[in-house]
Every structure is written in structure tokens, then in C-alpha cells.
Amino acid sequence: xxxxxxxxxxxxxxxxxxxxxxxxxxxxxxxxxxxxxxxxxxxxxxxxxxxxxxxxxxxxxxxxxxxxxxxxxxxxxxxxxxxxxxxxxxxxxxxxxxxxxxxxxxxxxxxxxxxxxxxxxxxxxxxxxxxxxxxxxxxxxxxxxxxxxxxxxxxxxxxxxxxxxxxxxxxxxxxxxxxxxxxxxxxxxxxxxxxxxxxxxxxxxxxxx
Numbered sequence: 001x002x003x004x005x006x007x008x009x010x011x012x013x014x015x016x017x018x019x020x021x022x023x024x025x026x027x028x029x030x031x032x033x034x035x036x037x038x039x040x041x042x043x044x045x046x047x048x049x050x051x052x053x054x055x056x057x058x059x060x061x062x063x064x065x066x067x068x069x070x071x072x073x074x075x076x077x078x079x080x081x082x083x084x085x086x087x088x089x090x091x092x093x094x095x096x097x098x099x100x101x102x103x104x105x106x107x108x109x110x111x112x113x114x115x116x117x118x119x120x121x122x123x124x125x126x127x128x129x130x131x132x133x134x135x136x137x138x139x140x141x142x143x144x145x146x147x148x149x150x151x152x153x154x155x156x157x158x159x160x161x162x163x164x165x166x167x168x169x170x171x172x173x174x175x176x177x178x179x180x181x182x183x184x185x186x187x188x189x190x191x192x193x194x195x196x197x198x199x200x201x202x203x204x205x206x207x208x209x
Contacts, residue, residue, distance in 0.1 A: 010139030010171025010178040011041060011052035012147065013108040015118045015132055016160040019189035020110035023164035024052050025139070025172050027179035034179060042184050046071050047192045049087050049111035054137040055123070056104035063105060067091060084111030088119045088127055096125030106136045112188050139171025139178040146170040158204070161185060161196070165205045 011024040024041035027034055041053045043064045049071070053060040070090060074082040088109050095103060102123050109119045120128040120136065128134070133147045146167040155163070164185060171178045183205070185196040196204075 009041065009054040009137030010143050010168050010175060011054050011108055011136045012143055012164050012167045013052065013110050013118045013120075013130065013134040014147070014151070014160040014164045014167075015116055015130065016155050016157050017153075018116065019157045019160065019187050020112065020116040020118050021157070021160045021164045022050055022052050022108060022110045022186040022188070023161075023168050024184045025137075025168050025178040026182060026184060027172075027177065028057060029177055037179055037181050040184050042186045042195065044186075044193055045087060046075075046081060046111075048081060048113065048188060049084055049109065050186045050188055050193055051110075052108040052136065054106045054108075059103040059105045060107075063091065063094060063103060063107075066094065081113075083113040084109065084117045084119070085113070087111065088121060091121050092125040092127050094125075095121065095123060099124045108134045108136050110186070110188050112190055112192075116188065133167075135167070137171070137175075137178065139168075139175035142170040142174040143167040157187065157189070161187065161204055162207065165201060169205070 014021045026039050028036040028039045043051050045067050071082045107121045111117050118130040120134045135144050150163045165183050168183045182198045183201050
């Protein structure tokens, strides 16, 4: 039997009035082995749209590459950026079209098209628009508990980042397939995408509530 690299994974998205925050753990597993603990499971599709990856590494990379190329072609042909909703619809169509031989993936998609937006896309192509937060991966239960307890509709961007880090940390503590040395964090607002470095994440996580 050939084993596939998988991201057992805890990934979350948190929506605030000014931005959407995506965060993930860093562990990749190969069967029962923790194969890598420094993997970035965040992917930048455009300057204003990012996704988290959960599932088969090969499948997620294939879809991410295709989405990047299609988003670029869309921009060249129409001379406007693809919207978050259009990108999510394209992703869902790809997954739905392969439902009889499905990709082993689940995505959380964050973007800014006039306002921050957050979606989940299931392995069979269902689109779930989220108004507060989104979670995927094997660490969903502990992460969702942290989000339920900590989420506030009017929270600031920094508060959203802290909450996302807490949720991923909860998944890493309680889910054996989630882990890694740090937490990857991506912030998407009206200025575009920025990813936080490890030192910044560590500093924010130590600040507490």
C-alpha cells in the first residue's frame, strides 16, 4: 500500500469587521508518522484571496495551482480581479465535477472584495458562507470550542488574530494529527494579504486575552 502525505490538520478562519484571518497548524503526516512539523498550509491565490489546506497534500497542491492560473487568466482577460465568490464557485465546481473520484481535500477560503468574506468548501463542492468563523481538519472539535467561547462580532483585527492562534493551539493540544512548531497566520484586508512571521505569532500568543 502506498501512503499519501496528509495534513491531519487544524485550520480556521475568523471574520472581523475589517479583515478575515486564516490560521493553520504545521504538521504533515504520512500514515502514523509525523512526517514534517514546519509545513505552511496557507496558500495565496491572488493578492486578496487565500485558502487553508486540509487533506491530501498532492490533491490540495493540484487544486491550488489550477486556481492560481485561472485567477490570473481571469484578471488578464477581464482586466479586473476575480472576486472571492467567483473563486469559491470555481473551486466548488472542480470538486463537484470529481465527486465520483473525489479529491481528499477541504478548504477554508478568505478574501476581501469590498468587504472581508469567509467560506468553507467541502470535498464534494458544497459552499458554506460563514459569518463568524470556519474550521476544518481533524482538530475541528477543540478548535471550534475555542472559537465559540472567544468570538465576538465586533472584535478587532488583533483580537481576531489572537483567537485564531488560540483555536489552532487547542487543536494542536488535543488532536494527535495536528501539531508543528508554530502557527501559520494570514491576514486579508483592504490592503491585501500579509502573513505573520513566527516571532510575531509567538509574541501575540504570549499576550493572552
